Amino acid sequence: MTAELIIPLLAAAIQSGTPILYATLGEILTEKAGVLNLGVEGMMITGALAAFVTAQATGQPVLAFAVAGLAGAAVGGVHAIVCLWFLGNQVVSGLALTIFGLGLADYLGTPLIGQTAPGFDKFAVPFFHGLPGLGPILFQQDALVYVAIVLVPLLWFFLEKCRWGLNLRAVGEYPDAAAAAGISVLRYRWIGILGGGCMAGFGGAYLSLAYTHLWTNNLTAGRGWIAVALVIFAFWRPGRALLGAYLFGGVMAFQLRLQAVGTHLPSSLLLMLPYLLTVIVLVFSSWKSHQTDAPAALGVNMEPND
Amino acid sequence: MLNLTAYKRQEPRAWSSCLVFLGAVLLSLAISALMLKLQGKPALQGIELLFRGALGSRWSIEDCLIKAIPIFLCSLGVAIAFRLQIWNIGAEGQFALGAIGATWAALTFPDQPATILLPLMAGMAFIGGGLWGLIPALLKLRMRANEIIVTLMLNYIAILILDYLVYGRWKDPSSFGFPMTRAFSPAAIVPKIATTEINWGLVLCLVCGLVMWIFFRFTRTGFELKVSGENLNATRYAGIPYDKLVCFVMIFSGALAGWAGFIEASATINRLQPSIMVGYGYTAIVVAWLARLNPLTIGVASFLLAALRVGVENLQLELQVPAAFGGIMEGLILLTVLAGSYFIEFGIRLRKRS
Numbered sequence: 001m002t003a004e005l006i007i008p009l010l011a012a013a014i015q016s017g018t019p020i021l022y023a024t025l026g027e028i029l030t031e032k033a034g035v036l037n038l039g040v041e042g043m044m045i046t047g048a049l050a051a052f053v054t055a056q057a058t059g060q061p062v063l064a065f066a067v068a069g070l071a072g073a074a075v076g077g078v079h080a081i082v083c084l085w086f087l088g089n090q091v092v093s094g095l096a097l098t099i100f101g102l103g104l105a106d107y108l109g110t111p112l113i114g115q116t117a118p119g120f121d122k123f124a125v126p127f128f129h130g131l132p133g134l135g136p137i138l139f140q141q142d143a144l145v146y147v148a149i150v151l152v153p154l155l156w157f158f159l160e161k162c163r164w165g166l167n168l169r170a171v172g173e174y175p176d177a178a179a180a181a182g183i184s185v186l187r188y189r190w191i192g193i194l195g196g197g198c199m200a201g202f203g204g205a206y207l208s209l210a211y212t213h214l215w216t217n218n219l220t221a222g223r224g225w226i227a228v229a230l231v232i233f234a235f236w237r238p239g240r241a242l243l244g245a246y247l248f249g250g251v252m253a254f255q256l257r258l259q260a261v262g263t264h265l266p267s268s269l270l271l272m273l274p275y276l277l278t279v280i281v282l283v284f285s286s287w288k289s290h291q292t293d294a295p296a297a298l299g300v301n302m303e304p305n306d
Numbered sequence: 307m308l309n310l311t312a313y314k315r316q317e318p319r320a321w322s323s324c325l326v327f328l329g330a331v332l333l334s335l336a337i338s339a340l341m342l343k344l345q346g347k348p349a350l351q352g353i354e355l356l357f358r359g360a361l362g363s364r365w366s367i368e369d370c371l372i373k374a375i376p377i378f379l380c381s382l383g384v385a386i387a388f389r390l391q392i393w394n395i396g397a398e399g400q401f402a403l404g405a406i407g408a409t410w411a412a413l414t415f416p417d418q419p420a421t422i423l424l425p426l427m428a429g430m431a432f433i434g435g436g437l438w439g440l441i442p443a444l445l446k447l448r449m450r451a452n453e454i455i456v457t458l459m460l461n462y463i464a465i466l467i468l469d470y471l472v473y474g475r476w477k478d479p480s481s482f483g484f485p486m487t488r489a490f491s492p493a494a495i496v497p498k499i500a501t502t503e504i505n506w507g508l509v510l511c512l513v514c515g516l517v518m519w520i521f522f523r524f525t526r527t528g529f530e531l532k533v534s535g536e537n538l539n540a541t542r543y544a545g546i547p548y549d550k551l552v553c554f555v556m557i558f559s560g561a562l563a564g565w566a567g568f569i570e571a572s573a574t575i576n577r578l579q580p581s582i583m584v585g586y587g588y589t590a591i592v593v594a595w596l597a598r599l600n601p602l603t604i605g606v607a608s609f610l611l612a613a614l615r616v617g618v619e620n621l622q623l624e625l626q627v628p629a630a631f632g633g634i635m636e637g638l639i640l641l642t643v644l645a646g647s648y649f650i651e652f653g654i655r656l657r658k659r660s
Binding site for chain 1: 314341393395445449450451452454455456458459460462463466467469470473474588591592595627628629630631632633634635636637638640641644645646647648651652
């Protein structure tokens with residue numbers, strides 16, 4: 001392959017990896033607080049729809065992006081209410097959230113199918129865009145790509161270097177000890193869930209505002225679930241999440257290219273690639289990882305003591 | 307300001323889970339009615355259409371039972387896995403593989419009599435679904451891969467395999483380009499019971515439900531399974547072969563969903579086509595959890611959620627409400643039941659002044 005093929009492919013990899021990156025970062029935050037939220041797909045698609053509708057109504061992509069974050073957080077809030085207040089099973093609640101979110105987006109989105117909305121366009125970053133190779137890959141993207149990249153060190157800083165981040169991790173590792181030290185377990189778990197939902201909503205907004213500009217059915221197509229798998233691949237570290245998301249973006253972009261070129265391979269087999277890769281990546285990262293990578297209290301509710 | 311505090315009940319009250327379920331359904335209905343209103347549709351009439359569409363005539367009740375068959379089988383499968391705390395989200399994919407297995411038999415031996423062909427189709431569906439359940443079990447045991455994600459990814463992969471077959475290899479040359487296989491030969495179609503529209507899959511459901519009830523109640527493996535689900539450490543100390551149990555459970559879990567796929571392909575659409583995938587596998591998870599993993603209540607809950615689907619079809623017809631309305635209600639019911647179950651285990655009382 002020559003540079004003319006590789007450079008657009010890498011640029012497309014970053015673009016299709018970005019929604020997954022947002023969602024993965026969000027789920028890392030949630031899981032670090034000890035809460036498993038399998039509703040990423042549902043929060044993402046709700047965010048995508050909220051962004052699309054807002055952008056259509058106001059013509060303000062930035063506002064639409066913010067609304068998507070709120071919508072994702074609102075759906076996440078349902079998970080928080082069910083699991084934190086009512087001690088519902090986290091696995092089942094997350095699944096219910098996905099079923100609900102997909103249904104809601106389908107229900108409200110059906111009349112919008114095929115319509116377009118104003119969104120974020122690619123622009124050339126002054127000075128840098130002309131760099132050979134790197135320019136077209138990194139510096140001719142839309143603004144949301146850079147927001148996602150900036151979120152990576154921010155999340156790392158919050159989790160590793162910040163008092164609040166330390167508290168949040170304590171709540172995810174050993175909630176009883178955290179509570180004894182005077183940290184409000186529920187408050188930090190609320191923060192984890194709402195923050196994660198907000199970022200999943202951003203990921204959805206990226207799909208409808210930057211990736212397509214167009215509403216279609218089933219816009220997320222399993223990306224939320226891929227994000228859940230990537231958290232394990234990333235060993236709950238934001239930096240590795242970036243790597244994993246772009247890797248998946250690459251496979252998706254590659255698969256689309258192959259379909260466009262028109263190989264003799266049937267499209268259903270090509271479409272299978274990202275899902276197959278998820279399984280393979282998950283298997284190998286689980287095999288290599290240590291039990292200690294996952295937050296110790298992940299998925300366990302804290303019962304009120306009398 | 308009320309000062310409330312929660313306390314754990316010594317013994318959960320028996321009737322409270324019924325009450326929670328009823329409350330959850332009512333709350334979900336209310337929220338759904340509100341959503342109809344938001345879309346500018348008559349809310350009360352909508353709810354009435356929902357009920358009348360599902361339970362208003364003999365024909366519609368038969369339709370509910372027909373749809374309850376695959377939901378019940380998938381849900382039974384999901385429930386055995388959940389009992390062992392194995393989160394099998396893959397009923398949808400196992401259903402697809404079962405349908406593919408049965409279709410393979412029907413297309414390969416179209417001239418065999420029903421007495422040979424139907425058992426062969428059931429056998430292939432068992433193998434297809436069982437295999438699709440065994441893969442995540444092995445990956446979990448050998449490589450510690452999370453079964454939730456593996457089973458979910460296998461759903462997407464299974465649906466794409468089904469697409470690949472009906473768009474390509476198995477496509478009926480006389481279908482004018484539509485993605486579907488040839489219609490099955492009459493011998494490959496599960497017959498209907500007496501003069502009803504209901505197929506013999508209903509009897510298969512009764513048998514499977516009964517076998518599962520006996521299995522959990524009277525067999526050693528069933529007991530071991532229950533114990534292992536409740537306490538993994540006890541399993542290790544008691545020397546219960548956990549790995550074998552996981553494989554066994556996932557094979558049967560997948561096979562039951564596979565049988566649902568077999569019945570759908572054979573009795574309901576008489577061929578394989580992409581529209582066979584309507585999300586029964588996901589509904590099954592909702593059903594299993596609502597029914598608290600008990601075979602008898604799974605029967606009741608399957609019928610109710612099948613009725614919801616039939617009712618939504620009527621709503622779609624009369625008020626042009628998108629089919630996704632059913633998904634919203636399923637999600638809502640499950641969320642409210644999850645939250646409501648709190649009141650089964652915990653009571654609320656006023657905090658005493660100290």
